[in-house]
Amino acid sequence: MPSERHTQKVSTLSSIPLEDIAWAAHAARQAMERDQTPRLWFQLYFQADRGHSLELVRRAEAAGYCVLMVTIDAAMKRSEFALPEGVEAANLRGMPRSVQNSAAAGGQIIFGTALADAAPTWDDIAWLRKQTSLPIILKGILSPADARMALDHGVDAIVVSNHGGRVTDGLITPMKALPSIARTIDGKCPILLDSGVRTGTDVLKAISLGASAVMIGRPQLHALAVAGMAGVAHMLHMIRAEFELAMAQVGVKSLDELGPAYVTSSD
Numbered sequence: 001m002p003s004e005r006h007t008q009k010v011s012t013l014s015s016i017p018l019e020d021i022a023w024a025a026h027a028a029r030q031a032m033e034r035d036q037t038p039r040l041w042f043q044l045y046f047q048a049d050r051g052h053s054l055e056l057v058r059r060a061e062a063a064g065y066c067v068l069m070v071t072i073d074a075a076m077k078r079s080e081f082a083l084p085e086g087v088e089a090a091n092l093r094g095m096p097r098s099v100q101n102s103a104a105a106g107g108q109i110i111f112g113t114a115l116a117d118a119a120p121t122w123d124d125i126a127w128l129r130k131q132t133s134l135p136i137i138l139k140g141i142l143s144p145a146d147a148r149m150a151l152d153h154g155v156d157a158i159v160v161s162n163h164g165g166r167v168t169d170g171l172i173t174p175m176k177a178l179p180s181i182a183r184t185i186d187g188k189c190p191i192l193l194d195s196g197v198r199t200g201t202d203v204l205k206a207i208s209l210g211a212s213a214v215m216i217g218r219p220q221l222h223a224l225a226v227a228g229m230a231g232v233a234h235m236l237h238m239i240r241a242e243f244e245l246a247m248a249q250v251g252v253k254s255l256d257e258l259g260p261a262y263v264t265s266s267d
């Protein structure tokens with residue numbers, strides 16, 4: 001967010017194939033005088049079969065994605081909702097349903113210990129690190145212990161996230177988890193934060209507590225529903241303006257002047 005350049009993350013479960021999205025972004029870049037096009041990151045959900053996970057990675061590499069963001073906090077998803085007719089997880093066509101995409105594709109509820117067997121482990125992260133030279137960002141870190149494991153597995157950045165509170169009730173909020181994680185990471189890799197970022201002051205708090213950038217989920221969907229592409233641009237503009245105002249209000253001119261002293265907590 002503080003950077004001039006916004007990035008877009010494309011989900012494994014996208015209803016549009018990852019290649020089509022990359023092609024559209026490429027076409028938009030060519031149509032612009034300056035390169036302001038979002039950089040594309042591919043969000044990987046590990047599939048039950050490593051071969052299928054690797055297939056997704058190779059497709060993302062070939063289509064020009066510049067980062068793999070691996071989500072580790074939603075190995076199992078439970079959903080009572082079925083996708084509307086004609087909408088499917090397009091990237092997974094022809095692959096057997098993994099735990100996540102069975103929920104996305106069929107609205108099926110899954111119970112049982114088999115769920116835990118299907119979840120990715122640190123061995124999968126070590127394996128992935130050897131398969132690709134793309135930067136790997138782990139999304140879904142909420143504890144210093146996992147942040148340490150991420151560093152030990154050679155990841156390039158982490159996202160402190162509780163998936164927008166959408167997968168497990170009662171989790172710590174990322175903003176609360178951030179200070180101790182930032183102390184553990186101690187500048188060794190960038191930290192991003194998402195889940196509940198709604199205003200410029202949220203951005204200010206996250207940067208003050210050790211994040212390098214934030215990500216925004218549902219506000220994009222709401223803005224898109226209300227006013228399409230212009231709505232999303234307006235939402236980003238508002239958050240940016242609020243952030244700059246908040247910086248002025250607390251009296252800092254640059255991001256590196258921010259620090260934990262700008263945030264107080266009642267805990």
Ligand SMILES: Cc1cc2nc3c(=O)[nH]c(=O)nc-3n(C[C@H](O)[C@H](O)[C@H](O)COP(=O)(O)O)c2cc1C
Pocket residue numbers: 011012013043071139161162163164165166194195196197215216217218219
């Ligand atoms: C409708 C919806 C679908 C999502 N799908 C994915 C997904 O496929 N992969 C993923 O890593 N996160 C997914 N997320 C979580 C977001 O990436 C992000 O962590 C979360 O929305 C951030 O919280 P916020 O919505 O409060 O900003 C999804 C979120 C929403 C609202």
